[in-house]
Amino acid sequence: MPWLCIYGIIVVGFCCIKQNIYFFTMSLKNASILVIDDDQDVLTAVRLLLKTEAKEVVTEKNPENIRNILSKQSFDVILLDMNFNSSINTGNEGIYWLGKIKEFKSEAAVIMITAYGDIDLAVRSLKEGAADFVVKPWHNEKLLITIREALKRKGKAATTPSFRTDSVVGSELLGESEVMQDIFYKIEKIAPTDANILILGENGTGKDLIAKAIHQQSLRSDKVYVKVDVGALTESLFESELFGHKKGAFTDAREDRVGRFEAATGGTLFLDEIGNIGLHQQAKLLSVLQNRQVVKLGTNTPVDINIRLICATNMPLTELANESRFRKDLIYRINTVEIIVPPLRKRGNDIILLAKHFSRIYSNKYLKPVLEFDSKAMDKLLSYHYPGNIRELQYTIERAVIMADGNVLQAQDLIFSPIESSPAASQDEPDELKLSAVEKNTILRVIEKHNGNITKAAKELGLTRTALYRRLSKYDI
Structure with a gap:
């Protein structure tokens, strides 16, 4: 029995870890758990693991019996496989049966069981x-x-508000626009998982704030958050900085050094500007992510790591997918889920929201009354193209607050930085590299995949039908 071989370690291994998870035992003691999988070996292994920890464990091979089971009994947690050999053949049976569980009004927390190749479906x-x-x-x-x-979140669900309701994640990640609400929704869903995240967007769009927000909303929020600008590391420093070294490993190695991967164990590691590292560095990074181990310079001993990985780059996805620049196997490894952050010029009235936020900050900093904006100043803010994105807006408002004489900021008080690129540079950007083109092409592919069925296309894209129709109108599809 292949699954019994794979999962046979569960019972033996549990004895080894029991002391470390004693605090967890009490939270499961009164839980009822339903396990649905058509592999009997999986059902047996999970039942053996949980039978002494939970109040009740019920197993079921046939998902078509879910309605009957839930009509007779309620559960706290349901473990649901993603693939079944049943009369229902949708290509993603797990999603189908998850929908049925929700239709049955079950309040159980559903945990999907997936193979590595189906992670996109699991997300x-x-x-x-x-x-x-x-x-x-x-x-x-x-x-x-x-x-x-899952039990903890289920217990807190009724009393803990979602950050998305407030349109605020972290201290300065603000947004009321539809595109930012979509990002907040995505963060809310993926943060509690350990899925690797790739954040794409122009310089100054707030990719680092999104990475911090994911960490703050994750199950590792009480652990360390380590940020590394890998694009700034030279070839000689790359391994030492990320993987560590032993004293004497090279000329200037005067003492042992713990690498960033090891330092981030238990928490989150954020690798910024991942698109700027060379192919040789990419190969070493891929090896570490595959093996979940680092080998310090000057040693042959592997050190286990346990991190949640978030990466970011300002490189467009089409350019990142060029194998002469970046390894595709590494892209797949770091990109379980991608978040595309829009440039500020695409966020509409969020510009005013952010401007007022920065005005409050710098009015307090420079001991001035909170300054307001007149109508012409707001028009000027909305009409500018922001090649430097949020960072440029922030510095523009800081200068305006410092120089302002009255309590109202006027258009002439807003002086945009001359060091940023000209509007023409932004307009000359090839269409295929624009985020809007990526979104439009994605919508077209999904609609074609579902033969024009808007309901199915919206569902796969994670949008409501209304939101999808707005995008169809926007891109004249």
């Missing part, structure tokens, strides 16, 4: 209401922690 299941997902074959401790956290 999509989060948009459809799943609490989390685990990749098989899993580590027993990881499965137990995932269930514990």
Whole structure:
């Protein structure tokens, strides 16, 4: 039985980790858990793991019996496989049965069980209401922690407001525009998972704030957050900085050094400007991510790492996909989910929202009354193209607050930086490199995939039908 071989370590391994997860035992003691998988070996292994930890464990091979089971009994957690050999053949049976569970008004936290190749579907299941997902074959401790956290979030759901309602993530990540609300929704769904995230966007759009927001909303929020600008590391410093070194490993290695990967263990590692590293560095990074181990310079001993990885780059996705510049196998490894951050010029009235936010900050900093904007100043803010994005707006408002004589900022007080590129530079950007073109092409592909069915296309894109119709109108599709 292949699955029994894979999962046979669960029972033995559980004895080894029991002491480390004692705090978790109490949270499961009164939980009822339903496990749905058509592999009997999986059902047996999970039942053996959970039978002494949960109040009740019910297993079921046939998902078509879900309605009957839920009509007779309620559960706190449901473990649901993504693929079944059943009479329902949609290509993503897990999503289908997740929808049915929601239709049955079950309040259980649903955790999807997926193979590595189906991670995209598992991430999509989060948009459809799943609490989390685990990749098989899993580590027993990881499965137990995932269930514990699902129970914790389920218990807090009624009292803990979503940050998306406030349109604020972190201290300065603000936005009321539709495109930012979509990003906030995505953060809300992916943050509690350990999925690797790739953040794309121009310089100054707030990619670092989004990375911090993901960490703050993650299950690792009480652990360390480590940021590294890998694009600034020279070839000689890359391994030492990321993986560490032993004393004497090279001429200037006067003491042992812990690398950033090891320092971030248990927490989140944010690799900024990932698109700027060379192919040789990419190969070394890929090896570490595949093996989940680093080898310090000057040693042959691997060190296990346990990180949540977030990467960011200002390089357009089409350019990143060029194999002469970037390894595709590394892209797949770091890009379980991507977040495309729009330039400020595409965010409409968010510009005024951010300007007023910066005005409050700098009015307080420079001991002035909070300055308002007259109508011409707001028109000037909205008509500018912002090649430097939010960073440029921030510095523009700071200068205006410093120089202002009255309590109202006027158009002449807003002086944009001459060091940024000209409007022509932005207009000359090839269409295929614009984020809007990426979105339009994605919509066209998904609609074609579903033979023009707007409902199915909207569902796959994670949009409402109304939001999709707005985009169809916007791009004249």
